[in-house]
Amino acid sequence: MPRVPTYDNLQTTPSAGGTPAFQTPSGPSGEQVAAQQLQGLGEGAQRAGGAVSTIALDMARDANDLRVNDAMNQYVNAQTQARVEAMQLKGRNALERPDGKSLPDEFGERMQKQAEVISQTLANPAQRQAFAMNAGRMDGQFRASLSQHMVEQQNVYRKETQKGTLDTAVNQATLLWGDEKLRAQSVATVTKVVDAIARDNGMPPEARDMALVESLSPLHVGVMKGMIQAGQANAAREYYNENSASMTMQARAAMQGVVKEASDVQTGEAKADAVWATIGPRAANDPVKIFDMEREMRDQLKDNPDAMKRGVDALRQRAQAFNAQQAETNAAGVNSVFKLIDGRVPMGTIMRSDEWMSLPAHKQHEIVKSLEAEAAARESRAYTAEARAFNTERRKDSQLLMGNADAFLAASNPDTLAHMTRAQVEATRTQFGMEGAQHLLTKFDAISKSSDKLVEARMDKQDFDHVAEQMGLDPFNDKSPDKKRQLGELQFRVEQLINTAQVSKKQALTRDEKMTLMQGELARQVTVPGFFSNSQVPVIQLNADDAARVVVPPTDRAQIAQALQTMYANDPKNPAYAPTEANMRRLYLMRQSRAAALIPAAK
DSSP: OOOOOBTTBOOOOOOGGGSOOOOOOSSSOHHHHHHHHHHHHHHHHHHHHHHHHHHHHHHHHHHHHHHHHHHHHHHHHHHHHHHHHHHTOOTHHHHSOTTSOOHHHHHHHHHHHHHHHHHTTOSSHHHHHHHHHHHHHHHHHHHHHHHHHHHHHHHHHHHHHHHHHHHHHHHHHHHTTTOHHHHHHHHHHHHHHHHHHHHHHTOOHHHHHHHHHHHHHHHHHHHHHHHHHTTOHHHHHHHHHHHGGGSOHHHHHHHHHHHHHHHHHHHHHHHHHHHHHHHSOOSTTOOOOHHHHHHHHHHHTTTOHHHHHHHHHHHHHHHHHHHHHHHHHHHHHHHHHHHHHHTTOOHHHHTTSHHHHTSOHHHHHHHHHHHHHHHHHHHHHHHOTHHHHHOHHHHHHHHHHHHTHHHHHHHTSHHHHHTSOHHHHHTTHHHHHHHHHHHHHHHHHHHHHOHHHHHHHHHHHHHHHHHHHHTTOOTTTOOOHHHHHHHHHHHHHHHHHHHHHHHHHTSOOOHHHHHHHHHHHHHOEEEEOOSSSOEEEEGGGOOHHHHTTOBOOHHHHHHHHHHHHHHHHHOTTOGGGSOOHHHHHHHHHHHHOGGGGGSOOOO
């Protein structure tokens, strides 16, 4: 049999069994038979050559298809990446390209160049022709999809532009709210854009109206907020009344309260200014007739309770500020007068000075009383030698303090001091004397240095209140003036003893040491006779009258009497050493507690 050609061997080999044998014809002549056999042999060879050619063409076609398919795979990948890149371009970026070409032209030219590069890798014209046909079909689809993308992004760009126009109009009206023409222009622009959106989307009239309200609401809110911030709340209220119909329910609810409150504040403040100008104080020390002013405010704004409340609050704030300024001014004036006094300026000259004339009458009276007390002390010191021993001036000063001990108790509260100025503390000299004012100044300076000192002073106050409660004084509930004065005297004496102990120790006492000192003073008691029975009273708690009635025990009496005799013999001109009952009590109390030195003499 003949051998069939294969892909790896395109030759044919005739089979020996299949080749016709030359035989001598028996019938016809030998020449005829030979000719017939040669003709059959030629026809068989021709049929075998045609089969070989068909196989070769099929193989060549398969090879071309394979190369073209590979090239198309490369092209499809490149076009896919290009399509993804193009589809990521949105809005204006998809419509306006840097080179000025349309999106299909820009990416179409890019793919054409890519096709040329791939085509050059193909082996023959048949492959290139087949690749070009297939790539051309893909290019048509590619450009069509990009054109559709441009149409879609045209709509996106239109929406972006419309939104930008709306935002610009709202921003213009908000920032330039005072220009009525620009406000109207902004409203017209918003209306025009909303109409275009409604037309593009086929919106019914009701939907268009709702969209307009939603777009105008931020514009109106921005205008009203600008008016309020500029102090034109009443204008904002009028604007709200005119434009609330073109605002959403949420915007109306949000702005209605804001506009009304701002308008009430503005109305109240304006009325407060007018009432203050009419009824308020003129000079620095005129009284603030707050009741009269509030009554006038209520009469004028009785139809607007909210504005009336704002106006009353404004009047009270003005009164508080005026009183604070008045207190500071008077404190400075008192200090200025005392500076003149301490500089030995004649009193007649001082009373004609601006410093004196600027003070209210009660401050002038307080200064005169203070000077009288100091003059009496100096006079007493010059008159008798007792002043040298007992420091009469200090005792007079202490009497001034103890006479106002209830006020001293309130002033010495750490939280009260923290809200005073130094000048105001200095000016308390007229109430509490030099010693009391100096004591408050020391305390004021301490708590002013740091918040820790203020906390420490508050703890000291708590500890003192605890000890005072143990002494029978109720610092938490008792409101009687006498009890307040007793508490004020006691607190002054306790703090003076603590200061003396700290000076002796050369450092501040701890909280426990202060409590121990106060508890110790609580235990230093003496006998004070009463109407029905004697009482045991701590020395630190004695007043002048109680100190004059203290019972000196017989054992102490003998020792004190002998000591007085010795001192009096050495200094017979000193009445403090005279063997009197008063001197005996004084020395006895001094032995019991250092607080005895702080007890003023009985009147």
